[in-house]
Amino acid sequence: MSTSARRSVRLQWQGRDDPPAPPAAPACRVAHRHGPTGSGNQLWLGDNHGVLTALRPQLAGRVDLIVIDPPFALGKPRHQRVTPAGDDGPRQLPAFEDTWKGGLAGYLTMLEPRLLLMRELLADHGLLVVHVDHRAHPYLRVLLDELFGADHLVNDIVWSYRSGGGSRQRLGCKHDNLMVYARTGQHTFNAEEMRVPYDAAIARSRQAAFHPEGKVAGDVWDISRPPNHSAEWTGYPTQKPLALVERLVRAFAPANGLVADFFCGAATTAVAAHRLGRRWLAVDANPAAVHIGRKRLAELGAAFEVWTTSDAGCGAAGAPRAQVLPSGAPVSWSVLDAPGGIDAVDYWAVDFAGDPNGPFVHDWSAGRMPRRGELPRLSAPGPRGPRPPRVLVVDVAGHEWISACPDTANGPPEAAPA
Numbered sequence: 001m002s003t004s005a006r007r008s009v010r011l012q013w014q015g016r017d018d019p020p021a022p023p024a025a026p027a028c029r030v031a032h033r034h035g036p037t038g039s040g041n042q043l044w045l046g047d048n049h050g051v052l053t054a055l056r057p058q059l060a061g062r063v064d065l066i067v068i069d070p071p072f073a074l075g076k077p078r079h080q081r082v083t084p085a086g087d088d089g090p091r092q093l094p095a096f097e098d099t100w101k102g103g104l105a106g107y108l109t110m111l112e113p114r115l116l117l118m119r120e121l122l123a124d125h126g127l128l129v130v131h132v133d134h135r136a137h138p139y140l141r142v143l144l145d146e147l148f149g150a151d152h153l154v155n156d157i158v159w160s161y162r163s164g165g166g167s168r169q170r171l172g173c174k175h176d177n178l179m180v181y182a183r184t185g186q187h188t189f190n191a192e193e194m195r196v197p198y199d200a201a202i203a204r205s206r207q208a209a210f211h212p213e214g215k216v217a218g219d220v221w222d223i224s225r226p227p228n229h230s231a232e233w234t235g236y237p238t239q240k241p242l243a244l245v246e247r248l249v250r251a252f253a254p255a256n257g258l259v260a261d262f263f264c265g266a267a268t269t270a271v272a273a274h275r276l277g278r279r280w281l282a283v284d285a286n287p288a289a290v291h292i293g294r295k296r297l298a299e300l301g302a303a304f305e306v307w308t309t310s311d312a313g314c315g316a317a318g319a320p321r322a323q324v325l326p327s328g329a330p331v332s333w334s335v336l337d338a339p340g341g342i343d344a345v346d347y348w349a350v351d352f353a354g355d356p357n358g359p360f361v362h363d364w365s366a367g368r369m370p371r372r373g374e375l376p377r378l379s380a381p382g383p384r385g386p387r388p389p390r391v392l393v394v395d396v397a398g399h400e401w402i403s404a405c406p407d408t409a410n411g412p413p414e415a416a417p418a
């Protein structure tokens with residue numbers, strides 16, 4: 001981008017009209033429950049502006065750390081790699097848009113009200129980490145200086161990742177920036193968690209002057225991206241390494257603190273927070289991202305609720321065909337078909353109590369086996385309660401369908417639900 005174009009971005013953004021009055025908070029509901037109630041952990045499907053507005057009354061001043069990795073204003077859509085069962089091989093699904101009306105100025109206009117809402121949620125000792133690449137970095141640094149105060153910049157971490165190819169036109173761009181801003185002058189920093197070995201061996205005569213656990217790490221972090229064949233890689237574009245996000249959580253979140261991510265993608269921040277014993281809140285507008293996050297967190301045994309705003313289609317009614325086959329006790333439960341075809345089914349779950357007015361409770365759930373491609377069957381006692389259990393089916397794009405399960409006691413075993 002030329003210098004005059006850069007100046008024009010800044011001027012357009014400075015000369016922007018005052019943002020319109022914020023819309024009213026959307027209606028919200030709990031769509032799913034994983035594990036026991038009371039954990040406070042929440043995964044949200046919806047536009048983060050609506051979610052932030054809805055959460056403001058109860059969470060203002062209560063969040064310890066916010067980590068966000070928003071789109072980078074690349075001007076192109078991002079795709080997710082999925083591998084449905086069957087012989088067709090991997091496919092690319094649209095994941096999220098990264099083109100903004102008005103270019104960078106439009107991108108900053110989208111972010112500014114959201115950053116202001118995030119600042120409101122932070123506790124006095126709280127911090128916001130904003131992850132961007134080298135193109136958006138200078139503009140966001142100026143915006144964040146204005147919103148938080150330049151003297152509240154705690155660190156501008158350089159994440160160096162090495163992976164990917166090179167270029168014949170320039171040096172390889174192999175770093176992103178993570179700007180860390182404190183809400184006030186007193187912020188959490190767990191220095192003891194950040195110790196790394198000294199660079200050189202310390203002479204025995206000088207060892208007493210040095211810390212036995214090493215020095216506090218610097219602000220250039222050399223961490224590899226998860227390789228595409230690793231167990232950590234979910235296929236979600238722009239997924240960040242757990243090692244990177246865990247380092248942020250260890251440095252800047254108090255033990256048992258609340259960590260939030262309002263552009264959560266594959267929920268890496270929530271996974272890092274959970275693994276490190278922090279509470280968490282994660283939001284994304286893309287159902288596929290929320291589905292990947294749900295699977296990752298459920299696999300860790302996390303207890304959480306999936307919330308949705310009224311504008312987001314979580315748990316749409318539909319008719320997956322499930323079957324409960326008596327084969328003695330316990331009986332065998334399986335999914336026969338789903339609106340998008342059985343090969344696209346990625347996950348299914350059973351809510352044994354089957355309350356149609358409450359959240360879908362994931363009493364039992366299973367994802368498609370990564371290597372063998374099979375959809376696991378459930379072997380469990382047949383339906384027993386006053387209502388038929390409900391079955392949830394989710395496809396690789398995160399679309400969900402729920403239906404009541406047939407009652408084996410009163411119907412033929414092969415009967416499909418309505």
Ligand SMILES: C[S@@+](CC[C@H](N)C(=O)[O-])C[C@H]1O[C@@H](n2cnc3c(N)ncnc32)[C@H](O)[C@@H]1O
Nearest residue numbers: 047048069096238239240263265266268284285
């Ligand atoms: C760069 S990705 C985040 C990747 C994530 N750090 C990870 O490790 O997987 C940005 C995410 O922001 C989401 N997003 C973009 N605009 C949003 C909005 N207004 N509300 C909620 N999520 C949004 C996109 O769907 C996308 O998943």
